[in-house]
Structure formats: C-alpha cells, structure tokens
Amino acid sequence: MTNQPSPCLIVIFGASGDLTKRKLIPALYDLYVGKQLSENFAVLGVSRSELPDDQFRARLEEFAKQFAHKFDEQTWREFVGRVYYHATDSTKAEGYPGLKKRMAELATKHKTSENALLYLAMAPHLYEPTIDQISAHQMITEGKSWCSINHDNPPWQRIIVEKPFGNDLTSAGHLNRVLGRVFEEESIYRIDHYMGKETVQNLLVFRFANAIFEPLWNRNYIDHVQVTATEAVGVEGRGGYYDSPSGGSMRDMVSTHLLQVMALVAMEPPVSMRDSDIRMEKFKILSAVRQPMPDEVPDVAVRGQYGSGDMNGKQLPAYRDEPGVAPDSQTETYAAMKLFVDTWRWQGVPFYLRSGKRMAKKTTEIVVYFKSTPHCLFREEACKILNPNQIVINVQPDEGIRLRFEGKVPGPGMNIKDVVMDFDYGKQFNAKPPEAYATLLLDAIRGDQTLYKHREEIGEAWRIVQPVLDYWQEHPVDDQSSYASGSWGPPAADAMLKRDGRHWHNA
Ligand code: BG6
Numbered sequence: 001m002t003n004q005p006s007p008c009l010i011v012i013f014g015a016s017g018d019l020t021k022r023k024l025i026p027a028l029y030d031l032y033v034g035k036q037l038s039e040n041f042a043v044l045g046v047s048r049s050e051l052p053d054d055q056f057r058a059r060l061e062e063f064a065k066q067f068a069h070k071f072d073e074q075t076w077r078e079f080v081g082r083v084y085y086h087a088t089d090s091t092k093a094e095g096y097p098g099l100k101k102r103m104a105e106l107a108t109k110h111k112t113s114e115n116a117l118l119y120l121a122m123a124p125h126l127y128e129p130t131i132d133q134i135s136a137h138q139m140i141t142e143g144k145s146w147c148s149i150n151h152d153n154p155p156w157q158r159i160i161v162e163k164p165f166g167n168d169l170t171s172a173g174h175l176n177r178v179l180g181r182v183f184e185e186e187s188i189y190r191i192d193h194y195m196g197k198e199t200v201q202n203l204l205v206f207r208f209a210n211a212i213f214e215p216l217w218n219r220n221y222i223d224h225v226q227v228t229a230t231e232a233v234g235v236e237g238r239g240g241y242y243d244s245p246s247g248g249s250m251r252d253m254v255s256t257h258l259l260q261v262m263a264l265v266a267m268e269p270p271v272s273m274r275d276s277d278i279r280m281e282k283f284k285i286l287s288a289v290r291q292p293m294p295d296e297v298p299d300v301a302v303r304g305q306y307g308s309g310d311m312n313g314k315q316l317p318a319y320r321d322e323p324g325v326a327p328d329s330q331t332e333t334y335a336a337m338k339l340f341v342d343t344w345r346w347q348g349v350p351f352y353l354r355s356g357k358r359m360a361k362k363t364t365e366i367v368v369y370f371k372s373t374p375h376c377l378f379r380e381e382a383c384k385i386l387n388p389n390q391i392v393i394n395v396q397p398d399e400g401i402r403l404r405f406e407g408k409v410p411g412p413g414m415n416i417k418d419v420v421m422d423f424d425y426g427k428q429f430n431a432k433p434p435e436a437y438a439t440l441l442l443d444a445i446r447g448d449q450t451l452y453k454h455r456e457e458i459g460e461a462w463r464i465v466q467p468v469l470d471y472w473q474e475h476p477v478d479d480q481s482s483y484a485s486g487s488w489g490p491p492a493a494d495a496m497l498k499r500d501g502r503h504w505h506n507a
Contacts (some may be wrong), residue, residue, distance in 0.1 A: 005445045006156075007040030007334050011089045012123030013130055015045025015056070023193075024121065025060045025083070026067035029300060032079045033070060033491040036442055041166035042101060042110040048089050056085035066449065082110060090122070090257035091129035096137040098197060103139075113502055114155035117444055123244060123483065124164055126453035128178050131159075131328045135182040160189040160444055162255050164246040165453075168469065169212035169462035176455045189444045194229075194257035194364075194442075195451040196436030199395040199425065203264045203366075204278070206393070206401065213391075214269070216370070218345045223388060224354045226367040227258050229395075230359040234306060234316065234485070235333070239324030242331065248474075250303070255465040256366055259286060260453070261395070262351055265366055266341055275450035279457065286460035290340045297471035300339075302493040303332035306358040309485025316358065316485050330476050332358045334483060337468065338500075354493060358485040360506070364395035367505040392505070399425035399433060460462060 010028070013021050013175045031037050045056055054458050058082045065071045088095030107114055118134065120127055130327060132483060138156050161179065166172030179188050182422050194200055214221070235242045242252070260282070267281040310316040318331050319325060334356030341351065368391040376383035390404040400423050407419035425433065443451055482490040488506045 002014070002181040003036050005036060005041075005442060006115055006447075007038045007111060007113045008117050008445055009103060009110070009112040010043045010119065010441075010445075011103065012045050012119045012121050014042065014047060014120065014126070015085065016047040016049055016051070017121055019121045020045060021060060021063040022067055023205065023435070023437045024119065024122055024441070026064050027435050027441055028078050029064050029068045030070075030390070030435060030438045031074065031442055032073055033068075033072070039446070040111040040113065042106045042112060044106060045083070045085045045092055046088060046099065046506045048087060049086075050087045051085050053083075057083055065370070067435075070433070075481070086366065090133060091126055093133055093136065096133055096139075100137060100139065100435075104498060106127050116155075116157045117441075118157065118159045120159065120161050124166075127161065131178055131182055134159075137259055140187075156186045156187070156447070157183075157445055158189055159183055160191050160441075162191055164251060165256075166462070167246045167457050169459065169466050172458050176458065185455065186447075187451065188269050188455070190254055190453040190455075191434040191440055192260050192442065192451075192453055194395075195260055195453075196440040197395055198433035199363075199393065199399045199441075200261060200264065201439075201451070202401075203261075203393065204273075208269050217349055219349050221370055222349055223371045224350045224500075224502060225262075225369070226354075227265070227365075228353075228367070228505065229253055229258060229261050229355045229364040230358060230362065230489075231355075231357050232311070232362045232486075234319065234323050234395075235446070236324070236326070239322040241324075243329050244335075248331040249333055249355050249471060250301075250337075250465055254335050254353055254472055255461045256335060256356060258353040259289075259461045259464065260457075262339070262353060263365060263457075265344060265368075273450075278450050279454045283454060283456050283460065285341060285343075285466065286457055288343045288346075289340050289460070289464050291463060292467050294467055294471055297468050299467040299496070299499075300337060301471075302334070302336040302490060302496055303472055304334035304356065304482035304492070304495060305329070305391045305491035306333050306356075306483055306485050307329070309358070309487075311358075311486045312506065318485075319358075330472070332357075332472070334489050334493070336364045336489070336496065337465070338496060339464070341416050352497065352502075352504075354489065354504070357487050359483075360486055360488050362397065365505070366393040366395065367391070368393075370501075378414055378416065382414060386416060387418050390505075392507075400428075402412070449463070 005406050012024060014020065031090060061076065064076060084106060087101055088099050120130065164174050178327060189427065207217065241247060263282040263285045266285045270277040270281045270367055305319045309316055320327050320329055336352065336354035339351045339353065351405040372388045386406055392402040392404065396399050403421040406416050409415035440451055494504065
C-alpha cells in the first residue's frame with residue numbers, strides 16, 4: 001500500500017446507472033476539488049447506450065450540483081474534461097478490442113501509467129460475464145503491461161465490486177471463485193459504503209486511541225449492544241430491485257452494513273493498523289458469531305413489511321402497493337436479529353441488529369448499554385428510575401458520540417436524572433465529513449483495503465444470516481404489513497427485546 005494516490009484510469013462499468021451519477025462521480029469530483037487525486041487520472045464510463053462524451057458529461061453535471069460537497073463551474077469543467085464515455089456491452093466479447101483501444105488512448109493522453117481501477121456498478125447478474133470478458137481480453141496483467149506504454153513502475157489493475165455480493169452463501173462463494181480466477185485477493189475491493197462513513201471509522205479511534213473505554217468493553221461491564229439503521233424513506237422507485245432475490249432488509253442492510261459495523265464494535269485490538277490486521281480481527285469476530293439453529297429463528301429474528309401510512313401530511317402506499325413489488329411479496333422491509341459472539345470477551349452479551357425502511361426517522365446508531373451498578377445507594381424511589389449508562393454512537397445524521405449517565409438534579413434532596421455528555425462532530429471539527437464513496441475510492445486508488453471486505457468476511461456474513469433467510473423462505477406469512485409507515489417497526493421486534501427484559505433505543 002502507498003499513501004500517495006497513483007496515476008490511474010478509472011473504468012466504471014454500468015456508467016448510465018444511478019450509482020455513477022449520484023455517488024461515484026460526485027465523490028471523484030470532491031476528491032479532485034480537494035486535490036486528492038493524482039494529476040494524471042481519467043474516468044471512462046462504460047455502458048450499453050450510445051452517448052457522446054458531451055452528453056454523458058452534461059447528465060453528470062446536474063447530479064454533481066446536487067450531490068457534490070461544493071460545486072464550482074470552473075472546477076467542474078476542468079474535472080469533467082477528464083471524464084469520457086464508451087458505449088459497449090461489457091458482457092460481450094465484440095466490444096472489447098474497441099474498449100481496450102479507447103483505454104489505451106486515454107492512458108497515453110492522461111499519462112495514467114496503465115494503472116486501472118475497474119468498478120462494477122452494474123446489475124449483479126452482469127458481474128460474472130463482465131469479469132470473464134475482462135479476463136479473456138487480458139486486461140488484468142498483474143504487473144505487466146496491457147497496452148504498450150513504457151513505464152518505470154509495474155502497473156496495477158484493481159476491481160471494485162458493489163453489493164449485493166451474491167444473494168446467499170452459495171452464490172457469494174461462486175462470485176468469489178469467479179473473481180479469484182482472474183484477480184489476486186489483493187486486487188479485489190468488495191465495497192461496503194458504511195465502512196467509508198467517518199463515524200464508522202472513528203470507532204477504531206474511539207476504542208483504540210483511548211485508554212478509558214477499552215477496560216470496560218467486555219461482558220463484565222456491557223449488558224448488550226444495539227446496532228440500528230433505520231430509514232424514513234420506502235423503496236423509492238427501486239421496488240423492482242428490492243423485491244428481487246437480492247433484496248429485503250436482511251440481505252440489503254443486516255448481512256452487509258450492520259454486520260460490518262458490529263464487527264468493528266466487537267473486534268479485538270488489531271496488532272497494527274495494517275489493512276490485513278484489521279480485516280483479520282473483523283473476520284475473527286464474524287466467525288465467532290453463533291449461527292442460529294432453524295428452530296431458534298422465530299426467537300432471534302423478526303421480519304416485517306411496511307403498511308400504508310401518513311408521514312408529514314402525505315399518504316404513502318404500503319410496500320406491496322409500491323411499483324415493481326408483487327402484491328403477495330414476502331420480501332421484508334424490516335429485519336431484526338439477536339446475535340451472540342462466542343468469545344471470552346463477549347460470552348452472553350446479546351448484539352441486537354435492526355434495519356427498516358419507512359420508519360419513524362432516519363438514523364444509524366450504535367448503542368452500548370452498560371450493566372447497572374451492583375448496589376443502589378439511593379432512596380428506593382430513586383433507585384427504581386436509575387438508568388444504566390449508555391454510549392450512543394451516532395453514525396448519521398448528527399454524527400457524534402453521546403455518553404449518558406445519571407446526574408443529581410440541582411436543589412434539595414437527592415433527585416437523579418439522565419444527563420448527556422455530547423461530542424458533536426460538526427461542532428468540534430467545524431467540517432462536513434467526506435462522502436463515504438470519496439473515502440473508499442481514494443483508498444482503492446492508494447491500494448488500501450482496510451475498509452473493504454475480505455472474501456472470508458463475506459462468507460461468514462452469509463453463514464450468519466442464512467438460517468434466517470432459509471426459515472423465512474420456508475415459512476411464508478400471509479400478511480406482512482406488520483408495521484405502520486412512520487412507526488418504529490413491528491411489535492414482534494419490541495417483543496423480542498421485552499422477552500429479554502430490554503427495549504429498543506428509539507430516540
Ligand atoms: C444501501 C441499500 O446499501 O444503503 C439501500 O441498498 C439503503 O437500500 C442505503 O437505502 C442506505 O445508505 P445510507 O448511507 O443512506 O444509510
């Protein structure tokens with residue numbers, strides 16, 4: 001891994017899709033504005049529709065205005081002058097000689113030294129045929145030249161693969177093998193954009209750059225941990241994708257983003273900040289997560305679908321009435337799961353994960369609930385309302401960390417109330433955190449895999465959720481409209497925690 005971003009040509013397959021317009025190009029533009037890219041870089045968008053460079057650039061501009069941190073006409077013109085488009089079907093051999101020629105021209109023009117970052121931003125069923133063609137046309141040379149530029153440093157080619165990474169353990173294993181036939185593991189970047197979020201990365205600093213939290217970070221002091229990612233929006237026009245075999249909250253959010261976040265909360269201190277050391281610790285935690293037995297699933301997992309509802313004065317449809325969704329769909333828009341990590345540190349401490357669409361508000365947070373004091377010194381009445389300490393890590397919005405503890409209410413008597421010590425990212429650093437995609441793209445260009453997933457992590461994540469997915473498939477339910485739009489999710493999820501004498505942190 002090097003710290004300086006090297007020259008490179010970024011090739012985005014699936015360039016006419018939403019991800020390119022809304023995330024990738026605005027992120028690359030932000031990096032350009034921040035002078036974080038090498039002077040020698042270019043972007044080539046690849047998709048099937050015929051489009052001249054100018055029209056492609058014009059389409060990108062309206063989204064960059066909306067999604068980039070700071071849009072400036074002059075800087076955009078400089079940036080977009082390095083963005084090109086090439087129409088071809090990346091799953092078919094015919095287009096590759098032309099694509100390789102175009103890449104070689106751009107590599108020469110922009111002196112990108114033949115380094116290539118290939119980004120699969122297309123529908124997942126196109127991954128395998130595209131990877132096969134990339135291989136058949138010798139675009140991956142591992143240190144050798146794929147065109148005829150002379151260079152001092154051996155060139156690299158890396159591939160970023162978007163989620164969904166398969167839709168179950170078997171298909172994910174297959175995709176890993178397909179990638180592995182063509183790329184070394186060090187060149188495969190399996191992206192999870194939650195790992196690029198500033199507050200998620202701050203978990204490592206919070207835990208391992210401070211001495212006061214780590215001694216408490218174990219089963220002796222922690223009662224349980226909640227990881228929540230809720231959204232106020234529904235499927236928003238993505239009904240077709242969401243209602244497919246890759247969709248649903250368990251696959252879309254829990255098996256990916258939430259398990260990654262949980263791994264950072266639970267992992268042991270790595271021996272160094274090297275990417276391999278951090279990924280090894282994450283993998284160890286995922287591999288220690290107990291897999292539920294099929295008959296345990298109803299007790300440890302909850303699913304739900306949003307019903308219709310009124311949010312902010314607007315009447316919204318139920319999930320099954322959304323465009324692209326089957327009227328008898330079984331796809332869950334809410335999933336919650338209770339997990340145990342079988343290690344010395346975490347034995348007996350439940351981790352509750354949940355995610356849902358069309359819920360009361362958008363929030364991603366980690367809440368660490370500590371155990372109660374061993375003995376209460378105060379009046380019986382005061383003791384009844386004492387709350388255990390909590391650390392609330394707000395990933396988004398209102399990025400920050402809040403420590404809740406008990407304080408004395410001023411005045412006579414010993415009245416006790418919850419108080420909060422508040423670290424607010426925005427106020428403290430007076431800066432907006434970078435977009436997750438900007439962080440992750442820059443890491444891939446630098447060759448830093450810390451925030452990307454190893455193949456083994458993917459396998460473990462599927463292993464953990466597969467029994468639940470199988471059980472749900474084998475036990476369809478008639479009416480999944482189990483929570484109202486704008487609520488905190490299905491009553492069954494509240495009941496799951498209530499059975500354990502706990503409740504969700506709905507704040
Ligand atoms: C994506 C999911 O990975 O994450 C979407 O596919 C979800 O369904 C999105 O809306 C949420 O991301 P964020 O960054 O807005 O929390």
